Amino acid sequence: MNKETGTKTIGLDIGTTSVSAVVFNEDKQEVLLARTARSGLFLQAANEWERLQDADELTSLAKNLLEELLSDFPDICGIGLTGQMHGILYTDEDGHAVSPLYTWQDRRGDVPLQDGRSMSERVREMTGLTVPAGYGLLTHLTLQETGGETKNEPAGVRGTALCTIGDYLGMVLTGRKRPIIHISNAASLGFYDVGKNGFRTDALKKMGMDLSLLPEVTDEYTVLGTFRGIPVTAAVGDNQASFLGSVGLKENALLLNIGTGGQISMLADRPYSIEGIETRPMTKDRYLLAGASLCGGRAYAALERFFRSYAGSACGTEEPQYSVMEQIAEREWRKDPQQAFRLQVDTTFMGTREDPLRRGSIANLSEDTFTPEHLILGVMAGMARELHDMYRKIEAGTGLTAASMTGSGNGLRNNRILQEICCHIFGKPMALSGNREEAACGAAAAAAEALRQKK
16 A cells, blocks of 8 residues: 555546546646556548547446556545547447447548538538547537448437546546536537637537437536545546646647647637637636647558568568657768758648648758658658747747747657657757656646635
8 A cells, every 4th residue: 555645636537549548637737657558549440531449448447447556545535537620429328338439530521411511511501610630529520411331320319418537437436427628629620609608509409419418518627426435527538638638727838739630739728719720628717729630640650561571572571660760860960960850851741730631741852852751851850840840930929939839749759759859840849748648647736726625
């Protein structure tokens, strides 16, 4: 049994590729113990645009990690939750999942329907709203139109409510039958009025949605119930949780996150309207200005698969190539940092929120630049440049300028040259977040805040 003193909370984070848990000492602002379990097991898909996961498998992994931490720290005061935003699942009247998790990477909202238009196009034409593919309510409207089409989607089963995976974890732990969803997750589903902090029900009615499926929304770090007598708070969106766990509520601070995707975030005291930038609720009266690259760290992973495939054909067996790529990149970067910018690599391999059909490109190819080292450095520079372009939009649209930059996400943390390229492109020094599991730490901090509010 651990005898560490101080207020301790647990944060659980259901990510796209892993489930993480931390024990956080609120008084000392430090992680006492962290555990991670690999997930990322996508259900077999009939179509290339499907990205589904097993909701009960994910929550079971999280619950197992929670049990492990509680065995070492029985004096936990609160449990906070977070998880991948945007995606949805459906629950029945008993609070059980009756569908897979339709993740944020699911692209069915951009797939042409019988009339040749995608659901995202229909929404734009009928309501004037732009809702990107992968956002839960657009996914729901598409399912409403098409029904379940694969063995992982039982036709016609839609349950009595929808919610994110973090919200469902809260139901599993507390036995709740209906989800309560924090504004940070609610806004991530689309069709949300950030200024009024509520769903755009008129637009959803126009699209024919049954509004009884919408979850209850809270702007507090609400206590959902208890697990083993320990208060469990409503799940916070993973972007907001990562910011809270990395930067806190510090103003004029830029958070740069590169993991499976890529993201920049800055705090604001009011909602702004900036093309290509989302204003996301943080607390009752604070907002995050967020720009997201759909590919992010996956661009570098795609390049690694390219080299691994060639190496496998040449040598007979495929082996991971990350270490070789790092050696090549470091050698060339140390010799001349400008080598990173000779190839102009656009890493929008999966499109953008605004233009899902956009694809990446490589420019300035010559005999001198058509080399592995230029391609590796060019992809990293392309990843950083896409996020920097979003930061420039925030600067132009708000007049805010970041006084500091914090880096987070394993894609950034594990790649020293990418860190240096980001510093070069943004023109700022960067400090890595002190806690590796930033989102889980933010969830733990939210739980601690909920306890303070109750006192």
